[in-house]
Amino acid sequence: MCKARIFTHFLSFLMSGFYKILANKALDESLMGALKFAKTA
Structure with a gap:
């Protein structure tokens, strides 16, 4: 139970990162696309 909790916590932390x-x-x-568009416009 405790191991599973730590694992799910770690997994959610990994996913958020x-x-x-x-x-x-x-x-x-x-941003790069917007800059390119601004330069050509």
């Missing part, structure tokens, strides 16, 4: 990295990547790409 993964989603943060994904969000940062998406943000960077959209």
